[in-house]
Each structure stands twice: as structure tokens, then as C-alpha cells.
Amino acid sequence: MSATPDSIPDFSKMDGLVPAIAQDAATGEVLMMAYMNAESYAETLATGRAVYFSRSRGKLWRKGEESGNVQMVESLYVDCDADTILLKVNQIGGAACHEGYKSCFFRQVTPQGLQVVGQRVFDPKQVYKK
Amino acid sequence: MSATPDSIPDFSKMDGLVPAIAQDAATGEVLMMAYMNAESYAETLATGRAVYFSRSRGKLWRKGEESGNVQMVESLYVDCDADTILLKVNQIGGAACHEGYKSCFFRQVTPQGLQVVGQRVFDPKQVYKK
Numbered sequence: 001m002s003a004t005p006d007s008i009p010d011f012s013k014m015d016g017l018v019p020a021i022a023q024d025a026a027t028g029e030v031l032m033m034a035y036m037n038a039e040s041y042a043e044t045l046a047t048g049r050a051v052y053f054s055r056s057r058g059k060l061w062r063k064g065e066e067s068g069n070v071q072m073v074e075s076l077y078v079d080c081d082a083d084t085i086l087l088k089v090n091q092i093g094g095a096a097c098h099e100g101y102k103s104c105f106f107r108q109v110t111p112q113g114l115q116v117v118g119q120r121v122f123d124p125k126q127v128y129k130k
Numbered sequence: 131m132s133a134t135p136d137s138i139p140d141f142s143k144m145d146g147l148v149p150a151i152a153q154d155a156a157t158g159e160v161l162m163m164a165y166m167n168a169e170s171y172a173e174t175l176a177t178g179r180a181v182y183f184s185r186s187r188g189k190l191w192r193k194g195e196e197s198g199n200v201q202m203v204e205s206l207y208v209d210c211d212a213d214t215i216l217l218k219v220n221q222i223g224g225a226a227c228h229e230g231y232k233s234c235f236f237r238q239v240t241p242q243g244l245q246v247v248g249q250r251v252f253d254p255k256q257v258y259k260k
Contacts, residue, residue, distance in 0.1 A: 008244065019149050021160060028158025030151060033214045045239070078244070079234035080227050084163045086235040097210050104209035105216040109175070114138065114208070 008082045011038050018083055022050060022096060025074040025088035031096035032104040034061070036085060048073050050087055067127045069093035095121035098128070138212045141168050148213055152180060152226060155204040155218035161226035162234040164191070166215060178203050180217055197257045199223035225251035228258070 009018045017035040024031055034052040036044065040060050043051040050071035054061040064070030071089035078085055097104040097118075106118025139148045147165040154161055164182040166174065170190050173181040180201035184191040194200030201219035208215055227234040227248075236248025 008239070019163060021151055021163060023160055030153055030160065030216055032209065033149060033151060033163075076239045077235040077247075078237055078239060079162065080229050080231075080236070081234075084234075086160055099210050101210075104211075104214075105207040106210070107208055109138075109206045109208060117207075 008078055009036075009041060009085055010082045011041075013083050017053060017055070018085055020050075020052060020085040020087060022071055022087045022089050022091075024102075025090055029103055030105060031071075031089070031091060031102070034063075041085070044073060044087075045076070050089060064092065067093065067098070069095055071096070093122070098124060100124045100127070138208055139166075139171060139215055140212045141171075143213050147183060147185070148215055150180075150182060150215040150217060152201055152217045152219050152221075154232075155220055159233055160235060161201075161219070161221060161232070164193075171215070174203060174217075175206070180219060193226075194222065197223065197228070199225055201226070223252070228254060230254045230257070 011018055016037050019033055020036045021033050022031045035055060037053040040051040040053045050063045050073055052061040052063060070092045072092065073087050073089055075088045076085065095102050097106065100120045100122045101118040102121050103118055106116055107114045108117045141148055146167050149163055150166045151163050152161045165185060167183040170181040170183045180193045180203055182191040182193060200222045202222065203217050203219055205218045206215065225232050227236065230250045230252045231248040232251055233248055236246055237244045238247045
């Protein structure tokens, strides 16, 4: 049936990565999805802050290290196949998305096209000063 | 910034697949995560029922086709990078997980090991008669 705890999470299916879903612990809103490798998973457990692995940058991504919008992990779950992680988090700063929205899923697909349904919490230009 | 509607969802990053998160539209509970290809995405939009692509079976997975626990899609969202889908669904039968739990994320990772925190809605042996 289920994998043994020793192999949980199962990083073997996707080149060492597993998808990790971050959900607002208070409201249940799905905030974002990113990937974790074994190192980022271990650091997440050790620190209580969500740490992902950035595929585009090829390195650990300590969520909020630049914006300050860290995610404090309140609880962590694995799915039946142990190949996906769910994090219930306290999203510091109120916004998970680098575009300034609370959730990365701020656009709804409708018969009339994409509709922005999320509300902007911050202006990315002010937060990411490059 | 965002991709144009013509390239949404962006199936190019993962061999034609995008992760799709199913969330209970009424309670906000995250039920499962699976993958969609362009064909399953199109069928989902056309039929209003969640259709995934099974990586292990290598074919379309019309969720609930065997168990009857189909997912009626109430709304559908894409994330900022357009490479992940969020579905808000009405989960027929009350359980998304093939192990009989409402959510596939029925196990919590704790310092004491894995704890089953979900409640079983059905007995898999009764539903999947093989």
C-alpha cells in the first residue's frame, strides 16, 4: 500500500524533486506550488520555514529571502503515493506570489478568457529592487 | 510578465504535462495533485469533469471512471507562470483518494513519524473490485 517512512517523501520519480503545495493554514487558500529536493525538504523540517528548490536557478530557494515574505510551516503532509507534499503555512506579508498577489493562482480560466480574480497585496517593483 | 493566453497552460516545461491541484470547492481542502496534458486539459474544459493524464499508465485518466467518484469542476485557475493548474471541484462520493480517504494528503509528517489524520470515507476493496 503505502511507502515506508524511510522513503517518504519519494524523491525518485522526478529527478530528485517532489511538488510541494503551499496552502494558507488559516483560510485554506492555495497559495502556490513549487518543488522540493531532499535538501530543501530537510531544511524546511529543521527550520520550520518553507524552502524550495528552484528549477530555473538550480539551487535552494528560501522562500521570502528577498521579499521578506517567508512561509512559516504549521503542518506538513504527504499524499498516498508519498510523491507530493502539502504544507499548511502562515504566509508572512500576506502575499505568496512574486507578482504581489496573495496566491499565485490569481487568474481564472473562463469561457471569456483569463480573468484576474486575485487582489494585489504589494507592488513587485517596490519589493524587488534590482 | 505573464504568458499570453495562447500559451496557457504552458505544457512545455515537463514533457507536455502540468501539475493540477484539485481543491474541494466547498471546504477548501486540498484533495489531490495529478498531471494534465493538453488533451486531458481540453477534455476537462469541454466536459466540466476533471480528466488527468496518468504517468504510470501512460493514458488519459478520467477521474472516477472506475470508482464513480468523479470531480465536477466549478472553476479553474492558472498560476503566475501558467505551469500549474488549480481546480476547485465538487468531489462526488466525498473521497478523492483511491485509498478511500477524502484527501490524498491524509498523512501528516510529525516529529513522531507519519500520523494518519484523514478519515476513511470508503473501503477500497469494496470500490475497486478486481
